[in-house]
Amino acid sequence: MYKTVFFDIDDTLYNTSEFAELARKAALDAMIEAGLPLSRSKAYKLLRDIIKEKGSNYGKHFNLLTKRVLGKEDPLLIALAVITYHNVKFAHLKPFPETIPTLLYLKCKGYKIGVISNGLTIKQWEKLIRLGIHHFFDVVVTSEEVGVEKPEPGIFKEALKRIKSKAEEAVMVGDKLKEDILGAVKVGMSAVLIGDISEKEKEYLKKLENKTNKKIYVISKLDELKEIL
Amino acid sequence: MYKTVFFDIDDTLYNTSEFAELARKAALDAMIEAGLPLSRSKAYKLLRDIIKEKGSNYGKHFNLLTKRVLGKEDPLLIALAVITYHNVKFAHLKPFPETIPTLLYLKCKGYKIGVISNGLTIKQWEKLIRLGIHHFFDVVVTSEEVGVEKPEPGIFKEALKRIKSKAEEAVMVGDKLKEDILGAVKVGMSAVLIGDISEKEKEYLKKLENKTNKKIYVISKLDELKEIL
The missing domain is CATH 3.40.50.1000 (HAD superfamily/HAD-like)
Known part of the structure; x- marks a missing residue:
């Protein structure tokens, strides 16, 4: 038929949802370790708000996050987050x-x-x-x-x-x-x-x-x- | 039938042979950049001799190479070579x-x-x-x-x-x-x-x-x- x-x-x-969350958390940890002045839980809440606001296909979630926390974009933190996010995502992409x-x-x-x-x-x-x-x-x-x-x-x-x-x-x-x-x-x-x-x-x-x-x-x-x- | x-x-x-060669060359370059006192061509010849001598499934080609050049194994150079070799191989593994x-x-x-x-x-x-x-x-x-x-x-x-x-x-x-x-x-x-x-x-x-x-x-x-x- x-x-x-x-x-x-x-x-x-x-499986994407589960690993996207892992990847986002790893990216935020990398930013926090490198000086982003935010707790893990606050950083994660802020990122979720940004994703909700801009949609998941918006390419600049981390840019916006640093801007909101620091008043301007921080290229080092953004690059660190992007690298970490992709490394974790790709490692789980199967x-x-x-x-x-x-x-x-x-x-x-x-x-x-x-x-x-x-x-x-x-x-x-x-x-x-x-x-x-x-x-x-x-x-x-x-x-x-x-x-x-x-x-x-x-x-x-x-x-x-x-x-x-x-x-x-x-x-x-x-x-x-x-x-x-x-x-x-x-x-x-x-x-x-x-x-x-x-x-x-x-x-x-x-x-x-x-x-x-x-x-x-x-x-x-x-x-x-x-x-x- | x-x-x-x-x-x-x-x-x-x-395709493995082609990319194994690329990976070996990249690994040797990484070692040379980090101080292995050998020209690219001599390093490559030495590695080929070692592979021929020990077979391609011998796990310690780079260990032996540093030993022959420096008189003893150099862990930093060996680790650099291994990482570079695998990164290049995996990037081409399709x-x-x-x-x-x-x-x-x-x-x-x-x-x-x-x-x-x-x-x-x-x-x-x-x-x-x-x-x-x-x-x-x-x-x-x-x-x-x-x-x-x-x-x-x-x-x-x-x-x-x-x-x-x-x-x-x-x-x-x-x-x-x-x-x-x-x-x-x-x-x-x-x-x-x-x-x-x-x-x-x-x-x-x-x-x-x-x-x-x-x-x-x-x-x-x-x-x-x-x-x-």
Whole structure:
């Protein structure tokens, strides 16, 4: 029945949230060690506020942090933070153990495989290349290219068009209830949510299934896709 | 006709010789900059002699080099060399562009895929993991495990046994005429040599084919396997 599988990248194909936090904390520690006059907890709260305010794709979180604390940007502290952040992030940048076996399974079963991701095009490709999985995907669609983000229908429709698939033959796999699941079923695709969900969310999904007449699966690890596909 | 494909690792699945040389030169430069009293060309010649003498899997090339030049080991210079060598090697450690697409093609065609490699077990696994391709292989056999090196028949026979394949249904792919090609056809496997060969080598292969009645192919890039398999 299904012929096409789309994946979200972050926290779906690899663990990013957990390691982004580790990397941010290491970067702040490096700045504090080098003289940033702030406690760890205050520095972390300030950085979180800045990320919330400017969005996670804003390139100058650490610049702004030094400016707010010191009255002006401090190039040494900023450079230290950037180096530390990237070293920690890259050290942890690897696929989930199930990612490659699952992609391999789907590929060999003849599924078309694509990526639908909110983010900057080069940054998302860089992740796929660093993860060593870019050869698996027939199509990679980012919000930057399309001009709208998940859960907007436009990005899902563009992805379906590029991969030459009907919505009813496609499944979207992602970790975000709104962006990935709601977005996908609204255009007529089925959806697989990866991760733990609350009772309340479970009820919401049940209603969404009934309303859209689309199948929504919940799995905790990527290799459970083999039971669905 | 063929059901199983074995691969050599070094210079077959990724480019090692070229980058090992770059890494060695960078390591020597770092030592010279830090005070090793030798010209680049003399240092390189000495290192090559040591590698030839002790073999490439000997873990203390740089230790011996400082000992020979300075009369005793110099920990700072050795550590500098080791760090530089690994940084340069790792920066270049990636599969050939054709490697993953070719493995993917073979895997999806239903071939069993294995590795037969001369080398230390953990080191070879480390390479497969760093290259991001360890999930592709049904069997990985190293000379350290088996106790004999290619082209000895023992290592090929052990690999055939583990992957449950008959010799005549298996192909060995590698870059070394003696180790990979001669070794494979001697146990009844077909063979694919990857790389450029001289007229003399071409004649040798022709004779070897006639003598063993086994097929020997020569390709210049891994994706040409698709024309054979």
